[in-house]
Amino acid sequence: MLNERNITEEKSSLITQEIEDLYAILELCSDTSDNDNMRTEALQWLHTSADLGHMGARRIYHFYGRWLVLGNGSALAFKYPGLVQEFQERSKVYADSILALGHVQAYVLLSEMYFAGDVYPRDFLKSYAYALAAEEIEGDQIENTTKMRLRRVEYRLSPTDRAEARELASTLVSQIP
Numbered sequence: 001m002l003n004e005r006n007i008t009e010e011k012s013s014l015i016t017q018e019i020e021d022l023y024a025i026l027e028l029c030s031d032t033s034d035n036d037n038m039r040t041e042a043l044q045w046l047h048t049s050a051d052l053g054h055m056g057a058r059r060i061y062h063f064y065g066r067w068l069v070l071g072n073g074s075a076l077a078f079k080y081p082g083l084v085q086e087f088q089e090r091s092k093v094y095a096d097s098i099l100a101l102g103h104v105q106a107y108v109l110l111s112e113m114y115f116a117g118d119v120y121p122r123d124f125l126k127s128y129a130y131a132l133a134a135e136e137i138e139g140d141q142i143e144n145t146t147k148m149r150l151r152r153v154e155y156r157l158s159p160t161d162r163a164e165a166r167e168l169a170s171t172l173v174s175q176i177p
Contacts, residue, residue: 095110114127
């Protein structure tokens with residue numbers, strides 16, 4: 001199985017460690033309920049991990065950062081002026097850092113950012129293009145959430161917009177380092 005995806009034993013070990021690290025991050029972030037002090041601590045922990053270069057933290061920052069800053073019951077955005085702007089700026093920086101590596105998750109992440117409209121202005125064409133790029137990179141291995149986003153966005157676009165998105169996706173894939 002490892003050789004099928006050209007993954008060495010060493011890479012496999014690193015991937016396993018990253019998955020374990022991600023579970024620790026997810027556990028800390030998801031155990032915050034409505035406690036703003038815990039949300040603040042989880043957000044700071046996520047910032048620190050991402051700033052230190054943890055790619056897993058950078059990949060999940062937008063999803064959990066959005067929930068911690070803007071999520072139901074969160075008053076952090078009201079307590080800390082500038083926090084939403086900081087969240088947006090960090091989301092862009094972290095997404096760009098994994099995009100520069102050509103990581104498929106960057107395309108999935110940018111698709112979500114353009115779909116949600118909380119970091120970049122909502123743009124269904126770009127959301128669709130990034131999801132198509134992820135699909136082109138991953139093929140049959142694409143995540144179900146990305147497949148669902150493709151379906152959710154596709155019906156919102158005209159045939160002309162879908163064609164433009166396909167061209168953009170091809171351009172994005174051709175720029176992978």
